[in-house]
Amino acid sequence: MGDSIVEDGRAKTLKPATPETFETDVSLDEYARQTVAGEDTNPSVIDARVDLTEVKPHVFALLRKAAQTETGVVISYASMSNPVFEERLIFPHSIIHIGRRWHVRAWCRKRQDFRDFTLGRIHSASSVTEHAPQTIDDDLAWQEVIIIELAAHRKLSDQQQVVVRNENFGGLETRSLPIRACLAQYVIQDVRAAVDPEKEVPPEFQIEVINARQLENTLFGR
Structure with missing residues (x-):
């Protein structure tokens, strides 16, 4: 690290020579997680963010696998415009975390177009082996x-x-x-x-x- 790191002799630790200008590729979220993990029962760093969205882990796993293999997933889905659950055959290519929600970007057989689906609104999911008719390269709004x-x-x-x-x-x-x-x-x-x-x-x-x-x-x- 050259002259950007100096030794604190009293504490026997290494520290940045000028903390305010020290550059790192570690995000603040990752730094905070590591800090919290190392604290005791009286932490000084508190994460008070509230996530009300309930994403089923097995649904997340199915969508991720489908995105990697370019295959389909049948989901039971409801939205504000269509509040009654209905089955959709989708072909995911990416899972995105934006703000407090997880979304999956996928080709929708019903709409014959790429659509965004909120993971918290998926009630159930099952995989199919059918290959995606359209892939990430065809998603113009994604590109x-x-x-x-x-x-x-x-x-x-x-x-x-x-x-x-x-x-x-x-x-x-x-x-x-x-x-x-x-x-x-x-x-x-x-x-x-x-x-x-x-x-x-x-x-x-x-x-x-x-x-x-x-x-x-x-x-x-x-």
Whole structure:
């Protein structure tokens, strides 16, 4: 590590020479998990996140195996638009964790198109050996990457905008997120960014999408 690591003689430990500029490829979540695992019965790091979604482990396993083998899964599924459980034959290619939800991206035999299915809304699943008629290479909305431009909400005061920039953008005025087109809506919902800043206002929304007009077809046309 060169001069970036120094020895603390009193504690007999190694530590970063300048912690504020020390670079690592370990995420904060991973660092926090390792920290919590090493603490005693009175931890100083608390994870108070609440996950209400119930994903059945065997369903997750079936979907993952199907994605790896490019085969199908028959699921019993209900949604807000179709609240009665019905069977769907899907051919998964990716499982995605966004915010508090797990999704599977799959070719749907009924819709004859790629769709997103929320894992918490799958009641049951069973595998089939049928090969996927369409694969990840055919999923145009998955292959397309768009740029979401974020900024502090225009209706915040100048001082409040600075707070938002420091917290979310590293002090910069804007932040650009390269996102797969089919995942854009989920990401915007997760960061609570306003698409219509005249109607979606603070304090509920502290960030806005400043290129929403350019993304209209992606956000509302699919």
